[in-house]
Amino acid sequence: xKSGIAHIVDDDDAIRDALAWLLRSRGLTSQSWASAExxxxxxxxxxxxxxxxxxRMADMSGLELxxxxxxxxxxxxxxxxxxxGDVPLAVQSLKKGAFDFIEKPCNDNDLVDRIIAALxxxxxxxxxxxxxQSIEVRLRSLTTREREVMDRVLAGQYNKVxxxxxxxxxxxxxxHRSRIFEKMDVKSAVELAQLLAGGQQD
Amino acid sequence: xKSGIAHIVDDDDAIRDALAWLLRSRGLTSQSWASAExxxxxxxxxxxxxxxxxxRMADMSGLELxxxxxxxxxxxxxxxxxxxGDVPLAVQSLKKGAFDFIEKPCNDNDLVDRIIAALxxxxxxxxxxxxxQSIEVRLRSLTTREREVMDRVLAGQYNKVxxxxxxxxxxxxxxHRSRIFEKMDVKSAVELAQLLAGGQQD
DNA sequence: GGGGCGCTTGCGGATATCCACAATAGCCCT
DNA sequence: AGGGCTATTGTGGATATCCGCAAGCGCCCC
Numbered sequence: 001x002k003s004g005i006a007h008i009v010d011d012d013d014a015i016r017d018a019l020a021w022l023l024r025s026r027g028l029t030s031q032s033w034a035s036a037e038x039x040x041x042x043x044x045x046x047x048x049x050x051x052x053x054x055x056r057m058a059d060m061s062g063l064e065l066x067x068x069x070x071x072x073x074x075x076x077x078x079x080x081x082x083x084x085g086d087v088p089l090a091v092q093s094l095k096k097g098a099f100d101f102i103e104k105p106c107n108d109n110d111l112v113d114r115i116i117a118a119l120x121x122x123x124x125x126x127x128x129x130x131x132x133q134s135i136e137v138r139l140r141s142l143t144t145r146e147r148e149v150m151d152r153v154l155a156g157q158y159n160k161v162x163x164x165x166x167x168x169x170x171x172x173x174x175x176h177r178s179r180i181f182e183k184m185d186v187k188s189a190v191e192l193a194q195l196l197a198g199g200q201q202d
Numbered sequence: 203x204k205s206g207i208a209h210i211v212d213d214d215d216a217i218r219d220a221l222a223w224l225l226r227s228r229g230l231t232s233q234s235w236a237s238a239e240x241x242x243x244x245x246x247x248x249x250x251x252x253x254x255x256x257x258r259m260a261d262m263s264g265l266e267l268x269x270x271x272x273x274x275x276x277x278x279x280x281x282x283x284x285x286x287g288d289v290p291l292a293v294q295s296l297k298k299g300a301f302d303f304i305e306k307p308c309n310d311n312d313l314v315d316r317i318i319a320a321l322x323x324x325x326x327x328x329x330x331x332x333x334x335q336s337i338e339v340r341l342r343s344l345t346t347r348e349r350e351v352m353d354r355v356l357a358g359q360y361n362k363v364x365x366x367x368x369x370x371x372x373x374x375x376x377x378h379r380s381r382i383f384e385k386m387d388v389k390s391a392v393e394l395a396q397l398l399a400g401g402q403q404d
Numbered sequence: 405g406g407g408g409c410g411c412t413t414g415c416g417g418a419t420a421t422c423c424a425c426a427a428t429a430g431c432c433c434t
Numbered sequence: 435a436g437g438g439c440t441a442t443t444g445t446g447g448a449t450a451t452c453c454g455c456a457a458g459c460g461c462c463c464c
Contacts (some may be wrong), residue, residue: 082337087287094296101293143410156390158450169413174452176411188358188389197399301412347438360420371443372420380442 004049004119005029007076009039009065011057015081015104019052028119036060037197040068048126050099050118051078055089063093070097075125077118078111081106135195138184149176153189154196205229206251206321209278211241211258211267217306221254228314230321238262242270251327252301252320253280257291265295270371279320283308307321335375337397340386348385351378355391356398 006023008030012014016032023030029049033039036057051069053062060068066078077099090101099118102111114158142150145166153163159177163170186192208225210232212218218234225232231251233239238259253271255264262270268280279301284291292303301320304313344352347368352362361379365372388394 082289085287085289087284087289087292087303087305090289090292094293095366101289103289141234145411154392154396156393160450168411170450171414172412175413178452186358189394190356190358193392193395194356194399197396234459347441362420373444374442376422377443 001017003029003175004047004076004122005031005050006050006115006119008032008052009034009036009057009062010052010054010081012054015054022108022112023115028112028115030131036062036065036068038156039065043069043072043074043179045073047074047076048122049076050115050122051076053078053080055080055082055086063089063096066093066096066098075122075129077121077125079111079114079118117158141183142180146176146180149173150180150192153177153180154193205231206249206278206324207233208252208254208317208321209249210234210254211236211238211259211264212254212256212283213237217256224310224314225317230314230317230392238244238264238267239269241267245271245274245276247275249276249278250324251278252317252324253278254317255280255282257284257288257295258286258401261360264289265298268298268300277324277331279323279327281313281316282319343385344382348378348382350377352382352394354397355379355382 004041006019006028008017008019010032011034013034016034020030020032030052033042036053037060046088051066051074053065055062062075062080066080067074069078078097079100079102080090080093081102081104083104087104095102099113099121102114128197139147147161149162152165159170159173163173166173181187181189181192183190187194208221210218210221212221212234213236215236218236222232222234232254235244238255239262249377253268253276255267257264264280264282268282271278271280280299281302281304282292282295282300283304283306285304285306295303301323302316304316341349350368354367359367361372366377368375383389383391383394386394386397388397390396392395
């Protein structure tokens with residue numbers, strides 16, 4: 001399987017080139033942008049890999065870029081590079097979910113290690129998200145009525161009670177119930193409960 | 203309900219006193235120690251509140267103390283105080299799970315705010331842990347056989363199948379099953395599945 | 405107007421689950 | 435030896451669930 005690529009955003013040509021060279025020499029793929037704006041313009045939700053962002057850049061900082069990306073639903077791990085040891089900034093970045101915050105100049109091996117770790121994290125995250133999404137797709141295939149019934153099935157109510165609550169016949173509940181199991185690809189209420197509790201709640 | 207207290211560990215008498223005074227003036231309770239060793243000696247698992255640790259101390263640093271406490275199962279949020287802006291140290295601390303990392307001198311209001319937030323987090327964490335623990339207590343009250351049956355019930359197997367697998371009569375499975383529901387304080391397999399999936403896995 | 409889809413219901417039977425009542429047996433501890 | 439706990443099984447009945455077969459009704463779209 002193809003691994004993600006490192007998305008480098010730095011307004012310093014020399015650093016971009018050095019990073020690209022370093023990564024290529026270690027067998028990693030990267031792509032570079034000279035500004036936050038440029039990256040944002042190219043950003044696509046299906047990009048995979050990690051971010052390597054310079055904190056201090058003209059116009060838009062790496063941290064602000066990260067904020068924007070988060071708002072766009074980007075989940076790639078971000079490694080921030082900073083030239084001047086600013087503790088509050090580091091704290092702020094990490095609290096926002098940065099993967100790492102590294103001071104320049106830094107050891108090449110360490111940086112590469114962190115990037116590899118970030119790429120691996122992204123891979124794991126996507127693998128996990130895939131299963132969660134498949135659940136959501138199935139959930140969306142349920143009709144309104146089926147959702148209502150499912151909620152009550154998950155609450156452990158008997159078909160009889162559900163029927164009374166929804167003012168429909170028990171047989172109807174049974175039909176919805178089988179359809180729910182069929183659509184959700186489970187064979188019992190227990191499996192359904194585990195599927196939903198294990199993935200993500202409704 | 204009583205809120206937790208701030209546990210201050212700093213080898214500088216003046217700072218300890220200043221912090222204690224500041225917190226008391228804001229209606230918060232605190233207790234101070236002059237060294238990591240002293241705190242470790244007094245540490246009890248049922249302490250609640252937050253930690254306010256000086257990073258640089260003789261013998262054992264605040265970070266090392268935090269490590270030791272984590273190993274002891276301590277879950278109190280830790281706020282680190284540092285006098286010299288050391289970015290790698292900040293990054294390291296936060297990655298280890300520090301609640302915050304603040305440079306001295308710092309704004310009193312900000313510090314108090316962070317301490318209040320940490321105390322609130324500890325409260326929430328304990329509230330959540332309480333329910334998880336209650337589940338585990340109940341789980342431990344199950345006999346070996348009951349666990350075996352429960353595992354299979356959660357796998358969605360019919361009593362008949364479970365009975366065949368365990369080489370016992372179906373009736374026996376039914377008995378175990380009711381006992382499981384009774385001990386776990388649920389009334390159906392669905393509830394059981396949700397309880398376990400929602401809390402923590404076996 | 406016909407067709408697809410969602411929601412509804414009934415009948416009847418095969419299976420499963422839930423439970424009270426009743427009982428046997430092994431193991432550990434006092 | 436007796437008591438407590440765990441595991442085991444049976445009988446029999448009340449409830450529930452699972453399903454195939456069959457069908458009516460309303461809504462939306464081509």
